[in-house]
Amino acid sequence: MTVQLKQAEPVAFSRILGIGAERGENVVTNDDIAGPIDSSDEWIRQRTGIVTRRRAGADRDVIDLAEAASLKALAAAGLTPDQIDTVIVSTVTYFAQTPSAAAILADRIGANPAASFDISAACAGYCYAIGQADALVRSGTARHVLVVGAEKLSDFIDPTDRSISFLLGDGAGAAVVGPSDTPGIGPTVWGSDGSKATTIRQTHAWSQLREDPSLGWPTLRQDGPTVFKWASFQVGKFAQEAMDAAGVGPQxxxxxxxxxxxxxxxxxxxxxxxxxxxxxxxxxxxxxxNTSAASVPLAIERLLAEGQAKSGDVALQIGFGAGLVYAAQVVVLP
Ligand SMILES: CC(C)(COP(=O)(O)OP(=O)(O)OC[C@H]1O[C@@H](n2cnc3c(N)ncnc32)[C@H](O)[C@@H]1OP(=O)(O)O)[C@@H](O)C(=O)NCCC(=O)NCCS
Structure with missing residues (x-):
């Protein structure tokens, strides 16, 4: 007997309905961290543009930051937690291999029994997750997806490391994606190049630490100039491809x-x-x-909160980082 299966009913369009942000509560200046890396406030400002970074205290973890950002995103979207049916958390700084941060977050905010899973796409994680949320909503698999980029990078810094630690901060940015009457999320242009996996890396794996405890706590490192050149001169074309795919130009x-x-x-x-x-x-x-997966939504939230950007604006967003990975799309701001 031939059985004809039903498939999920697709919807035409999706959009971002609300964005929320939470930054680490401690303001860490360049002078606070310059000593152990023989650097200075002037060098860090000139070479990176960083004046302060925000870091969270010992009593707050990735899920605490994600929870605060998520509740703000829900309020901005005008939705209650029970209307969220899917939760995606992108993080590289959550300590447990399993269960996922997303499942715990969903329960914490009152979205239990939403489908929940984590993704690992470093600094491209938010844009990766927006691409997934868009696909889930338009395919009819999900109705309201909570996307969160959450990092407590201060758990993986070495105060004497000159390569990356002085750049890093803690925070979480959240967005709610749902159905829309008009197109709100352009096609996602994404990819990876694992042949360059060592350019941004953890000093050693947990398994190596287990075998040799003298290695100490793993922290992050990067080949700064290599990453700088890749990000400055190779990644822009993916943003251009995202504009082309969405049928828009720089104007x-x-x-x-x-x-x-x-x-x-x-x-x-x-x-x-x-x-x-x-x-x-x-x-x-x-x-x-630099707050990795949280950085794009944190930057958007600031522009909206300060009135530099407004609801309905067309935004080009792109994430890139360890992997190497990248993801870009054009979105309409909530
Ligand atoms: C890390 C980074 C700021 C270093 O800046 P840079 O301009 O590339 O610096 P370089 O490594 O070429 O070093 C230039 C000089 O500054 C010195 N220097 C390097 N790091 C320093 C630091 N943290 N403080 C002070 N001096 C530093 C070097 O010793 C070198 O000195 P020299 O000219 O006397 O030899 C930069 O490479 C960077 O931002 N890379 C990409 C970062 C990034 O995007 N990471 C995350 C990806 S998601």
Whole structure:
């Protein structure tokens, strides 16, 4: 007997309904961290654009940060937690292998029994997850997806490391994605290059620490100039591809929000993409530092909160980082 299966009923369009942010509560200045790396406030400002980074105290973890951001995103979207049926958390700093941070977060915010899972896509994680949420909503598999990029990178820093630790901050950014009457999320352009996996890395794996406890706690490292060149001169083309895929050009973009890795990388991308001067550019890195998966939504939330961007603006967003991975899309701001 031939059985005809039903498949999920697709919906035409999706959009971001609300965004929320939570930054680490402690403001850490360049002077606070310059000593052990023989650096200075002047060097860090000139080479990275970072003035302060925000870090969370010992009593707060990735899920605490994610919870605060999520509740704000729900309020901004005008939804109650029980209306969330899927939770995606992107993080590389949650300590447990399993269960997922997303399942615990869903329960904490009152979204139990939402489908929940974590993804690992480093600094591209938020844009990866927005791509997944868009697909889940439009396919009819999910109705309201909570996307969270959450990191407590201060758990993986070495105060004497000159390569990356001084860039890093803690925070969480959340977005609710749901059905829409008009197109709100352009096609996601994404990819990876694992042949460059060691350019941004953990000093050693947990298994090595188990075998040799003298190795100490693993922390993050990067080949700064290699990453800098890749991010400044290779990644811009993926943002261009996202515009092409969405059928828009630089003149249609109101807001550009790249991953907050280094102010000089941001400036270089703006130049390469030939964005008009009146395009508002996310520069949250100056105060917040590099928060990996949280950096794009944190930068967007700041622009909205400060009135530099507004609901309905067309935003080009791109994340890139360890993997190497990247993901970009054009979205309409909530
Ligand atoms: C890390 C980074 C800020 C270093 O800046 P840079 O301009 O590339 O610096 P370089 O490594 O070429 O070093 C230039 C000089 O500064 C010195 N230096 C390097 N790191 C330093 C630090 N933290 N403080 C002070 N001096 C430093 C070097 O010793 C070198 O000195 P020299 O000219 O006397 O030899 C930069 O490479 C960067 O931002 N990379 C990408 C970061 C990133 O995006 N990471 C996350 C990806 S998601």
């Amino acid at each position: 249609d973009i109101d807001v550009f929000v790249p991953h907050q890795a280094n102010m000089r990388i941001i400036d270089q991308m703006v130049k390469q993409l030939k964005l008009p001067e009146d395009v508002v550019v996310g520069r949250d890195i100056a105060d917040t530092g």
